[in-house]
Amino acid sequence: MKRYSAFAIAREALRYHTGWERAWTSPEPKRHYDVIIIGAGGHGLATAYYLGKNYGITNVAVLEKGWLGGGNTGRNTTIIRSNYLQDPSAAIYEKARALYEDLSQDLNYNLMFSPRGVMMLAQTHHEVRGYKRTAHANALQGVKTEWISPQRVKELVPIINIDGPRYPVLGALWQERGGTARHDAVAWGYARACSRMGMHIIQKCEVTGIRREGGKVAGVDTTKGPIDCNKLGLVVAGHSGVLAQMAGFRLPVESVALQALVSEPIKPCMDVVVMANTVHGYMSQSDKGEMVIGGGADGFNNYTQRGSFHHIEETVRALIETFPIISRLKMLRQWGGIVDMTGDRSPILSKTPVENIFINCGWGTGGFKSIPGSGWGFAQLMATGDSPLCRAFSLDRFKEGRFIDESVAAGVAH
Amino acid sequence: MLILQCPYCGIDAEETELAPGGEAHLKRHGPGSSDEDFHDYLFARENPRGVHFERWRHANGCGKWFHAARDTATLEVFGTYPAQTTEPPKEIRDAITARRPGWRWREFS
Ligand SMILES: Cc1cc2nc3c(=O)[nH]c(=O)nc-3n(C[C@H](O)[C@H](O)[C@H](O)COP(=O)(O)OP(=O)(O)OC[C@H]3O[C@@H](n4cnc5c(N)ncnc54)[C@H](O)[C@@H]3O)c2cc1C
Ligand SMILES: [Zn+2]
Numbered sequence: 403m404k405r406y407s408a409f410a411i412a413r414e415a416l417r418y419h420t421g422w423e424r425a426w427t428s429p430e431p432k433r434h435y436d437v438i439i440i441g442a443g444g445h446g447l448a449t450a451y452y453l454g455k456n457y458g459i460t461n462v463a464v465l466e467k468g469w470l471g472g473g474n475t476g477r478n479t480t481i482i483r484s485n486y487l488q489d490p491s492a493a494i495y496e497k498a499r500a501l502y503e504d505l506s507q508d509l510n511y512n513l514m515f516s517p518r519g520v521m522m523l524a525q526t527h528h529e530v531r532g533y534k535r536t537a538h539a540n541a542l543q544g545v546k547t548e549w550i551s552p553q554r555v556k557e558l559v560p561i562i563n564i565d566g567p568r569y570p571v572l573g574a575l576w577q578e579r580g581g582t583a584r585h586d587a588v589a590w591g592y593a594r595a596c597s598r599m600g601m602h603i604i605q606k607c608e609v610t611g612i613r614r615e616g617g618k619v620a621g622v623d624t625t626k627g628p629i630d631c632n633k634l635g636l637v638v639a640g641h642s643g644v645l646a647q648m649a650g651f652r653l654p655v656e657s658v659a660l661q662a663l664v665s666e667p668i669k670p671c672m673d674v675v676v677m678a679n680t681v682h683g684y685m686s687q688s689d690k691g692e693m694v695i696g697g698g699a700d701g702f703n704n705y706t707q708r709g710s711f712h713h714i715e716e717t718v719r720a721l722i723e724t725f726p727i728i729s730r731l732k733m734l735r736q737w738g739g740i741v742d743m744t745g746d747r748s749p750i751l752s753k754t755p756v757e758n759i760f761i762n763c764g765w766g767t768g769g770f771k772s773i774p775g776s777g778w779g780f781a782q783l784m785a786t787g788d789s790p791l792c793r794a795f796s797l798d799r800f801k802e803g804r805f806i807d808e809s810v811a812a813g814v815a816h
Numbered sequence: 817m818l819i820l821q822c823p824y825c826g827i828d829a830e831e832t833e834l835a836p837g838g839e840a841h842l843k844r845h846g847p848g849s850s851d852e853d854f855h856d857y858l859f860a861r862e863n864p865r866g867v868h869f870e871r872w873r874h875a876n877g878c879g880k881w882f883h884a885a886r887d888t889a890t891l892e893v894f895g896t897y898p899a900q901t902t903e904p905p906k907e908i909r910d911a912i913t914a915r916r917p918g919w920r921w922r923e924f925s
Binding site for chain 2: 641642643644647652653654655656657701702703704705706708710711712745800801
């Protein structure tokens with residue numbers, strides 16, 4: 403596969419762009435693979451990539467029922483940050499953020515990683531205390547964040563209304579190297595790199611059953627026929643409950659819709675990401691000029707990738723108080739994804755009751771930022787049976803009461 | 817937008833009048849139960865893609881809790897019924913069978 407470079411652009415321009423290769427191959431499935439990953443979202447593809455890169459395991463298939471990156475990976479608002487409160491979260495999210503720094507070079511694919519800074523506004527006294535505590539925790543964890551004053555907030559984001567009246571800005575938790583990246587490109591970049599290592603990414607191939615023999619995984623049934631494997635990774639986000647049922651166990655996970663929207667494009671007016679957790683909304687501006695807006699998840703189980711309109715209304719109503727400038731903007735489009743929520747709002751990266759089946763799920767409303775770190779740790783878990791990054795996120799933490807409670811630290815979905 | 821009929825006041829309430837209350841018919845395991853049962857009661861959920869039973873509250877109405885039977889893959893509502901029961905009544909189960917022959921949810925079908 404040819405590398406992308408400035409030279410390649412010039413070369414292809416000279417032959418009228420007829421020479422570009424397909425970014426990944428679309429083979430028919432083989433009868434057997436060493437490892438099958440179900441779900442070609444960011445987490446599934448990153449897992450496959452690090453299995454190959456870090457452990458030399460390349461007889462791998464990634465099975466996807468739709469098109470790759472068509473799940474939540476292609477539906478999120480692309481916020482990347484690692485300012486979490488608990489140590490295990492800080493470790494895996496900061497690993498991911500650090501990998502994002504030079505992932506474009508590593509994958510030879512432009513992910514448009516933009517470390518423009520992420521700001522979490524404190525608009526109540528509880529939040530002031532909470533974020534100061536997080537800033538202290540981050541200092542101990544080696545995650546670079548700081549507490550900033552309302553004046554500094556206003557300097558960084560001139561369009562913000564810091565005076566309230568209902569929710570004055572009292573300060574913010576600021577992560578300078580947080581930001582955004584292009585979500586589709588993350589899926590495409592990993593897919594291309596996996597394909598280059600000889601892995602099979604098989605789209606339009608839905609897994610319909612999981613075969614077990616003597617308490618161990620034997621293979622999967624798919625719409626393209628049965629495929630055998632030695633190890634199986636379930637990385638299907640909102641569909642985790644459905645796949646777990648096929649494998650014969652239940653999960654502490656519920657699937658609900660999370661929505662987002664973009665405005666019509668306007669001139670550049672905000673060059674950082676702002677999250678307002680008390681009022682349940684967050685916003686950034688895309689390179690095309692659209693204001694990208696998200697809020698809280700819907701409240702009931704739903705697999706339709708469609709949410710309820712009043713949640714959009716709530717989000718926008720709240721943001722208008724803090725950003726009066728957006729009150730006249732028109733909405734360009736709105737969409738939803740099905741997110742997998744756990745009881746403590748932290749993910750599950752774990753072995754399962756079935757030998758050689760591993761699960762990576764529960765990223766809920768915030769797993770775009772963690773894709774590289776999750777793939778790194780989960781590949782280690784699948785290859786070697788243990789991973790320091792994943793250990794605290796095992797399935798038995800619920801039984802043992804070892805919750806990783808981030809719901810307080812991150813009041814809003816993102 | 818989801819519309820559920822409150823079985824107490826008979827009003828067709830739309831979503832902003834209602835508060836979702838999670839999975840229905842959980843058996844409340846407490847002190848003296850096995851670790852497994854207690855864990856499952858607190859955390860394990862059916863989370864099906866299809867027929868599902870839930871608790872809802874007519875929060876901005878009569879304020880009472882009730883049950884609803886829905887399809888999570890289509891958002892179709894099969895019916896609602898009062899909270900004073902530990903299992904879905906026969907009419908509701910029949911209504912589901914008419915639309916989804918062969919359905920299963922926990923021990924019910
Ligand atoms: C509106 C919205 C906004 C968000 N904003 C942010 C944000 O700003 N920052 C952030 O960090 N996170 C955000 N998230 C969360 C983030 O998008 C997800 O946590 C992350 O993308 C999950 O990636 P994944 O690879 O696990 O799942 P997905 O990308 O959903 O991939 C799972 C794949 O599995 C496939 N699949 C399912 N069942 C089967 C089957 N039976 N057989 C084969 N394939 C199957 C699906 O088709 C899908 O492609 C947001 C999510 C949404 C919905
Ligand atoms: Zn009522």
